[in-house]
Amino acid sequence: MKTVDILIENVNEILTLKGKNQPRIKSEMNELGIIKKGSIAIIDDRIIDIGRNLQYKAIKKINAKGKIVMPGFVDSHTHIVFSGSREFELDMKLNGFSYMDILNRGGGIYYTVNKTRKSNIIDLIEQSKFRLNKMLEYGTTTCEGKSGYGLNLETELKILKAQKILNDSHPIDIISTFLGAHAIPNEYKIDDYVDLIINDMMPQVSKYSKFCDVFCEKGVFNVLQAKIILNAGKKLGLIPKIHADEIVDTGGAALAAELKAISADHLLRSSKDGLKLMAKKGIIGVLLPATPFSLMMKEYANARYMIDNGIPVAIATDLNPNCWTESMQFIIQLACLNMKMTPAEAITAATFNASCAIGENNKIGSIEIGKQADIIILDCPNYMFIPYHFGINLVNKVIKKGKMINF
Ligand code: NIG
Ligand code: FE
Numbered sequence: 001m002k003t004v005d006i007l008i009e010n011v012n013e014i015l016t017l018k019g020k021n022q023p024r025i026k027s028e029m030n031e032l033g034i035i036k037k038g039s040i041a042i043i044d045d046r047i048i049d050i051g052r053n054l055q056y057k058a059i060k061k062i063n064a065k066g067k068i069v070m071p072g073f074v075d076s077h078t079h080i081v082f083s084g085s086r087e088f089e090l091d092m093k094l095n096g097f098s099y100m101d102i103l104n105r106g107g108g109i110y111y112t113v114n115k116t117r118k119s120n121i122i123d124l125i126e127q128s129k130f131r132l133n134k135m136l137e138y139g140t141t142t143c144e145g146k147s148g149y150g151l152n153l154e155t156e157l158k159i160l161k162a163q164k165i166l167n168d169s170h171p172i173d174i175i176s177t178f179l180g181a182h183a184i185p186n187e188y189k190i191d192d193y194v195d196l197i198i199n200d201m202m203p204q205v206s207k208y209s210k211f212c213d214v215f216c217e218k219g220v221f222n223v224l225q226a227k228i229i230l231n232a233g234k235k236l237g238l239i240p241k242i243h244a245d246e247i248v249d250t251g252g253a254a255l256a257a258e259l260k261a262i263s264a265d266h267l268l269r270s271s272k273d274g275l276k277l278m279a280k281k282g283i284i285g286v287l288l289p290a291t292p293f294s295l296m297m298k299e300y301a302n303a304r305y306m307i308d309n310g311i312p313v314a315i316a317t318d319l320n321p322n323c324w325t326e327s328m329q330f331i332i333q334l335a336c337l338n339m340k341m342t343p344a345e346a347i348t349a350a351t352f353n354a355s356c357a358i359g360e361n362n363k364i365g366s367i368e369i370g371k372q373a374d375i376i377i378l379d380c381p382n383y384m385f386i387p388y389h390f391g392i393n394l395v396n397k398v399i400k401k402g403k404m405i406n407f
Contacts, residue, residue, distance in 0.1 A: 015068060035050065141171075245268060332350055
């Protein structure tokens with residue numbers, strides 16, 4: 001009998017997420033490829049077998065009776081590297097100040113930029129590692145991470161280098177996005193800052209980034225400026241992403257379709273026409289329900305319309321100093337309870353579709369033979385428990401690249 005490194009046995013439900021290797025749409029999002037009372041065999045960092053009654057000897061056997069096993073969560077939108085915190089803004093929000101009011105008074109992103117510029121790289125790495133550890137404890141095994149709290153070449157590079165060091169040293173894989181266009185620094189007029197991004201920053205940051213993102217929003221970067229920046233990024237091989245229509249509909253969804261961005265994120269205020277264009281081009285909608293939650297908004301992105309009209313939907317934390325959560329379980333809960341996604345849709349959105357939103361679906365996002373063994377075991381008898389049993393950490397074990405994580 002063949003010996004494997006890890007054999008997970010007696011699993012109540014394995015959510016394999018097996019299916020076509022493309023962003024899942026409509027009813028496909030409800031198909032979790034469940035195997036009941038199954039096992040998973042792992043050698044090195046790979047999944048080598050899945051099914052019922054697997055016959056292997058194993059160096060380590062895990063009895064997952066009464067539990068579910070699923071792919072590690074993929075957090076496809078985070079601003080993980082930043083310095084400091086902004087807990088004092090809650091009082092301002094309670095006094096009626098909006099997100100943009102706080103930003104326009106020099107707070108918000110600007111406050112964090114100031115702190116991040118002043119931090120040295122060691123300190124930035126330490127602060128971000130704390131968040132990565134929490135993410136791993138809560139079941140996230142891969143995340144995307146954006147720069148954007150530098151707004152000058154030196155600090156944008158510092159953030160991206162910190163992300164590279166974290167990626168190399170921490171179990172979580174971090175896929176980097178350059179978000180120099182996150183706000184306009186006080187020392188520049190907007191057109192000059194756009195020139196700086198394209199001519200000075202991009203050639204230097206491109207080797208540290210897979211994606212380029214723009215905060216396309218009223219009072220920040222307009223659609224034309226976003227288009228210029230993202231097209232310049234494309235020439236350097238950076239795949240476009242957009243923070244689109246978060247506060248006001250400025251046509252960000254349509255721009256994502258026009259540029260064939262890999263994803264458009266937020267989409268809280270997008271027009272139905274813009275969303276239809278995204279569906280037509282297969283652009284992934286990354287929804288970030290913790291953001292309206294942290295801003296105490298009543299309205300959430302129209303996930304039902306998006307899914308019903310064929311947008312492949314992913315969900316993510318948006319982890320940043322305004323919206324600080326490391327928990328993809330909480331995001332699934334918000335997606336179901338506040339955006340009316342089904343539990344199965346939310347799980348697809350937090351795993352396979354999220355892996356597509358960062359272009360990593362060949363490697364992660366589902367439990368299939370040959371894929372990387374990024375697997376979590378949850379204290380749930382079935383998958384519907386994830387949005388049902390909320391406010392606690394349901395994760396029992398995390399396996400990253402075939403290695404059991406010890407907490
Ligand atoms: O995606 N809206 C723009 N950027 C972030 C928030 C950044 C911040 O407030 O520090 C977001 O929500
Ligand atoms: Fe964001």
